[in-house]
Amino acid sequence: xxxxxxxxxxxxxxxxxxxxxxxxxxxxxxxxxxxxxxxxxxxxxxxxxxxxxxxxxxxxxxxxxxxxxxxxxxxxxxxxxxxxxxxxxxxxxxxxxxxxxxx
Amino acid sequence: xxxxxxxxxxxxxxxxxxxxxxxxxxxxxxxxxxxxxxxxxxxxxxxxxxxxxxxxxxxxxxxxxxxxxxxxxxxxxxxxxxxxxxxxxxxxxxxxxxxxxxxxxxxxxxxxxxxxxxxxxxxxxxxxxxxxxxxxxxxxxxxxxxxxxxxxxxxxxxxxxxxxxxxxxxxx
Numbered sequence: 001x002x003x004x005x006x007x008x009x010x011x012x013x014x015x016x017x018x019x020x021x022x023x024x025x026x027x028x029x030x031x032x033x034x035x036x037x038x039x040x041x042x043x044x045x046x047x048x049x050x051x052x053x054x055x056x057x058x059x060x061x062x063x064x065x066x067x068x069x070x071x072x073x074x075x076x077x078x079x080x081x082x083x084x085x086x087x088x089x090x091x092x093x094x095x096x097x098x099x100x101x102x103x
Numbered sequence: 104x105x106x107x108x109x110x111x112x113x114x115x116x117x118x119x120x121x122x123x124x125x126x127x128x129x130x131x132x133x134x135x136x137x138x139x140x141x142x143x144x145x146x147x148x149x150x151x152x153x154x155x156x157x158x159x160x161x162x163x164x165x166x167x168x169x170x171x172x173x174x175x176x177x178x179x180x181x182x183x184x185x186x187x188x189x190x191x192x193x194x195x196x197x198x199x200x201x202x203x204x205x206x207x208x209x210x211x212x213x214x215x216x217x218x219x220x221x222x223x224x225x226x227x228x229x230x231x232x233x234x235x236x237x238x239x240x241x242x243x244x245x246x247x248x249x250x251x252x253x254x255x256x257x258x259x260x261x262x263x264x265x266x267x268x269x270x271x272x273x274x275x
Contacts, residue, residue: 004227005111010152011214013115017122017145019207024126026199032131032177036138039169040122043145046157048214054153054228059239063247065157066239069164070254074261076169080176081268087180088271 010051017044031086031093035079042072111151118144129184131177135170142166152228156236 024037053061121141
């Protein structure tokens, strides 16, 4: 077939994507972009799960990722509904200006 | 270096580059579009790690449904570019960048060390283990049937929750 892929390559790609995601979640102010970064981190974790699953020759990794994707869909719909409700109240989704819960 | 490894690295590089564009971009619409490209490249890497079924789900659910939902909401709310209006303090950038560097170093170090604890035959995604989506379906509807049904209840709860949250308040 296509030859082997070392597991270290898969883990390196996964770690790089997760680090980019956490940079976005910490450094952006737009709530939508923070949410996109969180989705990216979930995908990075999925890649690591699939890599380990394939290397160990089991289907468990794919099963876990299946459930992660289903839950991500639920999470995205509720999260975006929260943004819509928030925007209706405050007219902004800049997280520096949303400080209702700040002491 | 095998052809499979070369192709995996190329797609992973595309995914990482477009993820970087997503984080660096100021315009939310461009961010979402960059993430669509990144997720398509990720779907290709999923095929390389012998998971074609998950790759299909990734394209349909993530790149198709979830990111289109993001585009809808961005256009509905008319979210513009981030404006430099002084609401951001420099200490946020400094501490945020510092945390990212520390976190990335720790994470990559940890992933590098994790190979030592695996059985030796598990160091690479081998060529002759054939992907078999039917086996996943069999597992999903036998051992994981309860989890599968629980997810359907969760999706219903999310549906109701999203409806209640985004509904316009009626005047009493």
